Amino acid sequence: MSHGSPRIITLEEGWDNEIKKKAIDRLEVMLDGGMKKGTQMFLPREYVETYTTCYNMCTQRNPYNWSRELYSRHGETIASYLTRAVLPALREKRDSQLLVELKYRWENHVIMNKWLKKFFTYLDRYYVKHNTLPTLSLAGLRHFQTLVYEEVRGDVCSAMLHIIDREREGEIVDRDLVKSCVELFETMGMGTLDAYAADFEGPLLQNTREYYRIRRQEWIVSDSTPEYLVKAERALGDEKARVVDYLNPSSEAKILKVCEEEILEEVETILLDKEGSGCRVLLANNKSDDLRRMFRLFARIENGLVPMAAIVREFISGIGNEHVKARQARLDAGEKDRNDDPEFVKSLLKLHDKYLGVVKDTFEGHSLFQRALKDAFVEITNRNVGAHTNAELMSTYCDRVLKSVEKLNEEEVEESLDRVVQLFSYLTDKDLFAEIYRNQLAKRLLNQRSLSSDAEKSMIAKLKMQCGTHFTSKIEGMLADLAVGSDQKNEFAEKVKRNDKVKLDFSVQVLTTGFWPTYKSPDVTVPAEMTSCMDVFQNWHDSKHAKRKLTWQYSLGNASVRATFNKKTYDLQVSTLQAVALNAFNGDDKYTFTELQMKLNLDESVLKPLMHSLSCGKHKVIAKDPPGDKIKKTDSFQSNSKFSSNMRKIRIQMASLEASHSLKRVEEERTNTIEAAVVRIMKARKTLGHQALIAEVLQQLALFSPKPQSIKRRIEALIDREYLERDRDSPGTYNYLA
Numbered sequence: 001m002s003h004g005s006p007r008i009i010t011l012e013e014g015w016d017n018e019i020k021k022k023a024i025d026r027l028e029v030m031l032d033g034g035m036k037k038g039t040q041m042f043l044p045r046e047y048v049e050t051y052t053t054c055y056n057m058c059t060q061r062n063p064y065n066w067s068r069e070l071y072s073r074h075g076e077t078i079a080s081y082l083t084r085a086v087l088p089a090l091r092e093k094r095d096s097q098l099l100v101e102l103k104y105r106w107e108n109h110v111i112m113n114k115w116l117k118k119f120f121t122y123l124d125r126y127y128v129k130h131n132t133l134p135t136l137s138l139a140g141l142r143h144f145q146t147l148v149y150e151e152v153r154g155d156v157c158s159a160m161l162h163i164i165d166r167e168r169e170g171e172i173v174d175r176d177l178v179k180s181c182v183e184l185f186e187t188m189g190m191g192t193l194d195a196y197a198a199d200f201e202g203p204l205l206q207n208t209r210e211y212y213r214i215r216r217q218e219w220i221v222s223d224s225t226p227e228y229l230v231k232a233e234r235a236l237g238d239e240k241a242r243v244v245d246y247l248n249p250s251s252e253a254k255i256l257k258v259c260e261e262e263i264l265e266e267v268e269t270i271l272l273d274k275e276g277s278g279c280r281v282l283l284a285n286n287k288s289d290d291l292r293r294m295f296r297l298f299a300r301i302e303n304g305l306v307p308m309a310a311i312v313r314e315f316i317s318g319i320g321n322e323h324v325k326a327r328q329a330r331l332d333a334g335e336k337d338r339n340d341d342p343e344f345v346k347s348l349l350k351l352h353d354k355y356l357g358v359v360k361d362t363f364e365g366h367s368l369f370q371r372a373l374k375d376a377f378v379e380i381t382n383r384n385v386g387a388h389t390n391a392e393l394m395s396t397y398c399d400r401v402l403k404s405v406e407k408l409n410e411e412e413v414e415e416s417l418d419r420v421v422q423l424f425s426y427l428t429d430k431d432l433f434a435e436i437y438r439n440q441l442a443k444r445l446l447n448q449r450s451l452s453s454d455a456e457k458s459m460i461a462k463l464k465m466q467c468g469t470h471f472t473s474k475i476e477g478m479l480a481d482l483a484v485g486s487d488q489k490n491e492f493a494e495k496v497k498r499n500d501k502v503k504l505d506f507s508v509q510v511l512t513t514g515f516w517p518t519y520k521s522p523d524v525t526v527p528a529e530m531t532s533c534m535d536v537f538q539n540w541h542d543s544k545h546a547k548r549k550l551t552w553q554y555s556l557g558n559a560s561v562r563a564t565f566n567k568k569t570y571d572l573q574v575s576t577l578q579a580v581a582l583n584a585f586n587g588d589d590k591y592t593f594t595e596l597q598m599k600l601n602l603d604e605s606v607l608k609p610l611m612h613s614l615s616c617g618k619h620k621v622i623a624k625d626p627p628g629d630k631i632k633k634t635d636s637f638q639s640n641s642k643f644s645s646n647m648r649k650i651r652i653q654m655a656s657l658e659a660s661h662s663l664k665r666v667e668e669e670r671t672n673t674i675e676a677a678v679v680r681i682m683k684a685r686k687t688l689g690h691q692a693l694i695a696e697v698l699q700q701l702a703l704f705s706p707k708p709q710s711i712k713r714r715i716e717a718l719i720d721r722e723y724l725e726r727d728r729d730s731p732g733t734y735n736y737l738a
Helices: 011-032 046-061 066-093 093-118 121-130 136-168 175-187 195-224 225-246 250-265 265-273 279-284 288-298 304-333 341-362 367-381 390-401 409-422 430-447 455-466 469-497 527-542 576-584 593-600 604-616 663-685 690-700 708-720
Strands: 560-566 568-575 590-592 623-625 638-639 650-651 687-689 723-728 733-734
Touching: 011 066, 011 093, 046 066, 046 093, 046 121, 066 093, 066 121, 066 136, 093 136, 093 175, 121 136, 136 175, 136 195, 136 225, 136 341, 175 225, 175 455, 195 250, 195 265, 225 265, 225 279, 250 265, 265 279, 265 304, 265 723, 279 288, 279 304, 288 304, 288 341, 304 341, 304 367, 341 367, 341 390, 341 409, 367 708, 390 409, 390 430, 390 455, 409 455, 430 455, 430 469, 430 663, 455 469, 469 590, 527 650, 560 576, 568 576, 568 708, 576 593, 576 604, 590 593, 590 650, 593 604, 604 623, 663 687, 663 708, 663 723, 663 733, 687 690, 690 708, 690 733, 708 723
Parallel strands: 568 650
Antiparallel strands: 560 568, 590 638, 623 638, 687 733, 723 733
16 A cells, blocks of 8 residues: 555444444434434434545455445344344334324434434435436335335224324314325325325225224114215215325225215215105205205215216106196186196296206206206196197287286286296297297287287397297288388378378378288278279279289278267277278168178178177177177167167177187198208208107207107108109118109
């Protein structure tokens, strides 16, 4: 050895005199003595001396390089300490005391591992890296895992589960202690959660399942459905909080799923159907909070809301059908069956408002419950009793609202129309509603009984939004006619003022045939005064619109007739036909039914309701002989000289000559619509099977729902008219013929 070379340190000298004596032995004494938190274990000078010794021993040339031996003794030191000091201490403890001791010993091990790594840092930096060995920290963890963890993990897990169960029962426990043990399980996975999942989470899930299985069996017997669900919700909240407080976040979904399966899924049917407190009872008693909780909880499990939604649909259907039965009972009790039953429609509107609110607020607008509400009201609104369909009752209710019979302000009218349109959306026979509504709208417009044009336009817009432009095109055309007709009226009025032949206050409303309903047009014999007015308008109209043909509709017009009875004058507000009939009794003429029929040139079917309105109604301006409430062909009529009324202006109503709708016309429209749909589909597809064609037609028809047999008949008709043909090789398949 030349002068100035560093002194060689032997293994025993360096280890026994320096590293073990000055560092490791002192470290063990301090760990066993229970250091206070924050205590400085080694001064910087002491640490540097030990580090330098290790460094020198690892950097000497062979055969004096002790890196391999120091790495080995590092492991032996840790293993020896764990075997001598740690394991005996742990073996003496049980339950929570075991966890306390383990926490203490684990914290000491972390400290020992840290200091040994610092002392032997040079080994990590070169020897470990070049020989592909576990780092000092990892080697220290593996020794703890092999010697300590493998032996105590089962007892530790059991002790932790016992503490968790005690907390579930309401006891106050040391959560930090459990959290420290959880962190140990996480660390033993050496960078993964495998140890945590296998050694703790698995038993935890099994223990959780067993715990809540027992609780479930107790609760389901002793508690009502709302009470049970309160406990279930609290349990789920507690388990979620437990994960946040001291478990690994990855356990949350697994633990909650176990709880949901045990306390919800296993007993869902029992809870929903529980006598005296199940879902139906909560709905009947308007228990919103309980229903909201039930919805929240069953939404957590797969398909958990399906049976609940089915109960809601069934319940709403039952309530709605009670309303329908109540209407049937009134009719059976002798109440007159009319197309005007506002109380029934209002009861359905109120029912719909209530459960629409329940679906939106209590069930958060969930699609399953929206479907339940829809299915229930489709059943209710399409269950007709009596001679008049619900479509007719709804349309008549709209008629009442728009004629202000219901005495509503502008805002209430708008709200009522919105509600009716919602109910209308459930009808399968929307085309029937449209036909009735169009007839009633025509009467409102022509008799000037409509509340306001804005209200009418608003209702049309709502229907258009619901069913599309095709549904409202004719109705919109009716309003357009009146708008155009207003200008024509003003222009004709100016002409009338300059015409001496016109002695009556006379105006005409021109209607477009395609938009308005088809009406009976009795060819009544019109008085000369009316005829001259009509001729003037005919000539004026022909000069303006030479290609348009006018057809006079006497059943739609109205007139104001000045009448004198016993020297007292009255203004009678009547229809055009009533005015013509009254004119026949100018003077004291008396007519038999047959004579009057010949004079006016009217059919019996028209004359009977006409004379009934004048001689059998509230205002009997015509006297009938013999008196009675029915018109017979043997009756005779003359002016009622004894007529008297306190009112000067009198409106005399006449029964309509038209039905509110024509089922025949509706059926014809449906026939055309089905055929058009079939042709449209086949033109696009060219070839299609029978069932597929039926399905596509049903899908396209939004305004009514025909029976498959009806569609089949239309297909046969189209085959006869050579729009389609049956496939020669497959009779159940149709081909389109261009």
